Amino acid sequence: MKIIAFVNNKGGVGKTTCSKLMAEFLSKKKKLRTLCIDFDPQCNFSHQYLHMEIDPAAPEGLMPPIHPDYNPNDEEDQNWDGRSSIAEIFYGQGVIPYPTYVECLDIAPGHAEKLLTAESVRRSEVVDKVHKQLAFFLNSSDVQAAYDAIVIDTAPSKGPLTISVIKAATHIIIPSVMEEQPVQGIYGMLQLWMQESLTREKSRPLQLIGILPNMFKQTRLHKDILKSLQDSPAIGKYVLPVKFSQRIVFAEVDAADSNPRSIFDFPEQHVAKAEAEEVCSHLSERIFA
Secondary structure, three states, X not given: OEEEEEOOOOOOOOHHHHHHHHXXXXXXXXXXXXXXXXXXXXXXXXXXXXXXXXXXOXXXXXXXXXXXXXXXXXXXXXXXXXXXXXXXXXXXXXXXXEEOOOOOEEEEOOOHHHHHXXXXXXXXXXXXXXXXXXXXXXXXHHHHHHOOEEEEEXXXXXXXXXXXXXXXXXXXXXXXXXXXXXXXXXXXXXXHHHHHHHHOOOOOOXXXXXXXXXXEOOOHHHHHHHHHHHOOOOOHHHEOOOOXXXXXXXXXXXXXXXXXXXHHHOOOOOHHHXXXXXXXXXXXXXXXX
16 A cells, blocks of 8 residues: 655645645546545645534634534444544544545545644654554554555644654655745755655655655746756755646636536646646656556
């Protein structure tokens, strides 16, 4: 099972869009049983597929809706409030993924308050209570039997939640806008990757698929920064030869009333669909080679 994480400790680089496109490509085009995981307390990835609700205990945060399989009259559901999120792994509870409108694609949504609480655990307890929990969950026999691929959206940080993802992942991709501040985030993620690679067992390497230029514009600034990365002796070899352009349609398909709901359901000649397929095909070939 491939565990693919999109990471960058800078915000606004389009990790959620990249995660969504990759997850839908794997499920719709590759017909792989795919699980999305939202590890960002902002819960933007969750909002792509579920009608997330305001958490009354934390009005600024979101929580998952009632699960479609929940039956309050069922004896087995008596000790469950009907909601499930990936954050349950930090509280000794099971995770029940939600189906999405995409065939073969499920999601384990975020829960803002629970994820933030997990991340604020005492430093002396963070390894056992946070860093190891996602890997334990994804290595369980139930998850291994149910899915072929996992796609994880992460928070813009290098905190405990992101470290937990790094430790669980088999492959990471670093999306970045070709601007000064986002590019700085690349170096932070490369540092985490190298640290994890040094301590991880050799039989289970963490593979860096590469740095993915995202929301790319045909401006001098974006072109110059991309070229400087490609020419860099330190990281040039990691810059991918494909990129996502700045396209309004990638945001438009996120709307609940969008038709179609997936970029991969657009006509074959649609330029955004062609670009998405090119990028995701390239990533997929590297991951599943």
